[in-house]
Amino acid sequence: MALELCMPQALRHPNAQIRKLAPGVVLSAGVGALAVLGGRAEHVLFGAEWLEPLVLAILFGAVLRTLWAPGAQFSAGIRFSAKTVLEIAIVLLGASVSAQTLLAxxxxxxxxxxxxxxxxxxxxxxxxxxxxxxxxxxxxxxxxNGICGNSAIAAVAPVIEADSDDVSASIAFTAVLGVAVVLGLPFLGAALHMPAFHYGILSGLTVYAVPQVLAAAAPMGTAAIQIGTLVKLVRVLMLGPITVVLSLLAAGLPAEGRRVRDASDVEQAPARKGFMPPLFILGFLAMIALRSFGAIPQVALAPMDHAASVFTVIAMAALGLGVDARAVAAAGPRVIATVTLSLVLLVVLGLGLLLLIGG
Incomplete structure (x- = not known):
């Protein structure tokens, strides 16, 4: 009896916890599955996924939330999917990069x-x-903008305790501009008569997702694709250090724009303990270390990468289900201006780097 009292509530009554989470998790997974099907439909119709399933999951979730507000029985599972499932995905994401990339x-x-x-x-x-x-x-x-688009936004959000509306608006507008970059960057490279090697560097520095880097670099050939992917992976590796730094600074961020949904959210919020980074960030860095030392079997890498993608889509669907479309629309012009000028800054700094290294 004494041992049972010392156990966490979730472990004492696992079946009750599963029943509590199941409706929201199933709803989030269903919306995520529709997003994956939407991505495949794009590929069939247009030959490419212009909006990734991750973005579609947020959009579909937000549309559903606008048309129908999920009842109280879905709340716990949606919160679990948006937070815990996302954190698991971020840990698994660490297995996709290694320190050997730096040496290359x-x-x-x-x-x-x-x-x-x-x-x-x-x-x-x-x-x-x-x-x-x-x-x-x-x-x-x-x-x-600075690291890896949607994945960076998803990873940083729980670290700084960002609101779901902020996350959704950031991903939505960044994703649209990301497609514009993929389409427009080859014209910039051609106008500047850039060699393949330097164009690949610029692609890796400015395009958000790895598949988008491949699409943007392809017009300049294999060399541009290879160096672009390499530079992009170095940017991904920066996600770990930056999230650790942000976790140290998060307590000092202004509380503006954050919503308190009810009193229970405040009461159940864990107190911040000194400067300890979140466990999922430590897990992310540990995965990079394990991959670097060859401790993760090669056969496990593809399934782990696939699982990370699936969990991230489910988490994004859950975020979408918690979105207030009016708040996203109100932030639109300011977000568009910020994302656009941030991208201009990134391109200018990228071109400056090329000049420094002899571009």
């Missing part, structure tokens, strides 16, 4: 890529604040 890039280019990210993130944040965005939304956009 070379010290000069490596330092340049790190410097560009280190300048873009605070620069984009200041732009967002100048346009009147809440601190957390400005940080989400800054990390999305």
């Amino acid at each position: 890039v070379g010290p000069e280019l490596l330092i340049g890529v790190v410097a560009v990210v280190a300048l873009v993130v605070p620069g984009s944040y200041l732009l967002g604040r100048a346009f009147g965005l809440p601190a957390r939304m400005a940080l989400l956009i800054a990390c999305g």
